[in-house]
Amino acid sequence: MIMNNFIVLEGLDGSGTTTQAKLLAQHLNGVFTFEPSDNAVGTLIRQILRKEKSVTADTLAYLFKADRCEHLFGKDGIKQQINDGKTVVCDRYLFSSLAYQSLDCDFDEIYQLNKDFPLPETVFFIDTPVEECLKRIGTRGSEPELFEKAELQRKIYDNYLRGFAAFNEINLIKLDGTKSIEELLEEELKIIGK
Numbered sequence: 001m002i003m004n005n006f007i008v009l010e011g012l013d014g015s016g017t018t019t020q021a022k023l024l025a026q027h028l029n030g031v032f033t034f035e036p037s038d039n040a041v042g043t044l045i046r047q048i049l050r051k052e053k054s055v056t057a058d059t060l061a062y063l064f065k066a067d068r069c070e071h072l073f074g075k076d077g078i079k080q081q082i083n084d085g086k087t088v089v090c091d092r093y094l095f096s097s098l099a100y101q102s103l104d105c106d107f108d109e110i111y112q113l114n115k116d117f118p119l120p121e122t123v124f125f126i127d128t129p130v131e132e133c134l135k136r137i138g139t140r141g142s143e144p145e146l147f148e149k150a151e152l153q154r155k156i157y158d159n160y161l162r163g164f165a166a167f168n169e170i171n172l173i174k175l176d177g178t179k180s181i182e183e184l185l186e187e188e189l190k191i192i193g194k
């Protein structure tokens with residue numbers, strides 16, 4: 001099922017999804033949101049990503065699913081915002097689970113876990129070369145998180161392509177992540193028709 005007025009940005013760590021999602025939401029007078037979310041499950045996920053807690057790869061995949069379920073259907077969640085007539089722009093969604101969780105779990109298992117969630121009207125994939133992403137992450141000055149390493153990022157990129165192919169009904173727009181912030185935003189607005 002496609003959910004109208006629901007837009008998702010996807011990309012590698014450091015590709016610029018957060019910047020673009022925030023700007024796009026602002027320009028559309030919409031709501032900016034993100035996954036992992038800031039609900040109870042999302043908060044636990046962030047502790048795991050910072051390596052403060054450890055769970056199995058399967059458990060992490062279930063947690064992402066639980067976080068997504070609450071983010072979509074919980075109080076003030078995506079569904080409610082859309083029903084209230086808002087446009088929702090989300091930084092990462094189930095395509096991130098396919099890209100990242102299938103590093104350590106079976107791709108089909110992650111697909112099965114996520115296949116029944118509503119799909120966004122448009123997915124922008126910010127295609128930024130791994131080297132550029134790592135350079136940007138490096139300048140953040142913080143400890144690398146669980147998935148922020150070169151070989152892993154290459155595999156994540158391949159998993160993204162596999163994930164998008166598995167959802168061939170989505171309106172997937174690939175954007176050149178080496179373009180400027182303003183150029184990317186302009187392209188997104190043009191595609192959405194605003």
Ligand code: TYD
Binds near residue numbers: 036
């Ligand atoms: P990220 O958007 O990079 O958050 P921040 O910029 O605030 O650190 O997301 C955190 C990490 O979560 C990122 O490495 C991708 C990962 N992730 C998954 O592994 N699976 C998922 O389903 C989602 C939504 C994110």
